Amino acid sequence: MAGHMEAMLNTLLGFFRLESGKEEVNPVPFRLHTVIETLEADFMPLAADKNLFLNMESPRDRVVIGDKKRIVQIGHNLLSNAIKFTERGAVTLRMRFDNGTLQLSVEDTGTGMSAEEQARVFTAFERLPNAMAEEGVGLGLSIVKELVGLLGGTIELTSRKGSGSCFTVLLPLSTAEETVKKENGTRSLVQPFTVVALDNDTVLLAAVKEMFAHHGVMCTTCGCVRDLMECIRRQNYDLMITDLKMPQMNGFDVLKLLRTANVGNSRTIPVIAATASGGCNTADLHEAGFSACLKNRSPWKSCCKSVRDAWATKGSRSRSISMRCWSMATGWKCWRRLSGRQRTISRR
Secondary structure: OHHHHHHHHHHHHHHHHHHOOOOOOOOEEEEHHHHHHHHHHHHHHHHHHOOOEEEEEOOOOOEEEEOHHHHHHHHHHHHHHHHHOOOOOEEEEEEEEEOOEEEEEEEEOOOOOOHHHHHHOOOOOOOOHHHOOOOOOOOHHHHHHHHHHHOOOEEEEEEOOOOOEEEEEEEEOEEOOOOEEEEOOEEEEEEOOEEEEEOOOHHHHHHHHHHHHHOOOEEEEEOOHHHHHHHHHHOOOOEEEEEOOOOOOOHHHHHHHHHHOOOOOOOOOOEEEEOOOOOOOHHHHHHHOOOEEEOOOOOHHHHHHHHHHHHHHHOOOOOEEOOHHHOOOOOHHHHHHHOOOOOOOOOO
């Protein structure tokens, strides 16, 4: 009961903040797929409890700039509403991104609404007849409308009594490659930050990729040196992370190979040495040419600072690197912990 009251209070406070204009947009780089993954994790169990199919259709993954938290909240409220008023059939969330516009739609096979009900559905504290038996304060869709307005978008509703409903949200978003921001009086291009990680532990690589993706960083993973060189041949990465202890070639040998090869930016890419044991001497690693060392308990923020310092000494990087998504002080220990996670969501 206390938890229910707290949730209702938080909903009320959130709505009043939006209505009063006190909320601000917080744009950050993020991957579109992470929105789908978050909503899947939250609503797959709820749909399963009602024997409903929950379908998720996502666009080609890419890094965009936008208020991810608000976009997830919009999807959350729309899915919650759809599942609540659908007794059989399916609920489908579709996401598309084209020409700077994100289209997010939620369609259900629920009770549907008459024209008169559709005119009232976004009104604050309005409770339609089919909602009287449900918990809530009648603010879910009102909050969606306020959030969409805050983000400069639009929302449309199509519905027919007895045939389900479809809410479609259009939001303007820029891709990370296109975003231009003002910094110290100059205009600089903010491009997606790219990382390539090398490790023979495939489970750990999957966890690393997931963690980076969650924070809007594009991470390519390689399980062997051959794959690594092929990736670097095809793309110039901003950063490389390599495990020091691998069966076929250790991190020191990998670094030597990179610096002697004439492949992509292999001779200049900053390389971080990662070790779970923490037994390596940092001075020796720097002497060997590593930009930083990520040890078992090394704070991630400190690691990022070391890499930025290494770039500064090169004097060759003209564009701004967005590091906002790395603000959390997590480290290699966190990655090891993440590698033990089991994904329980089955994609349809």
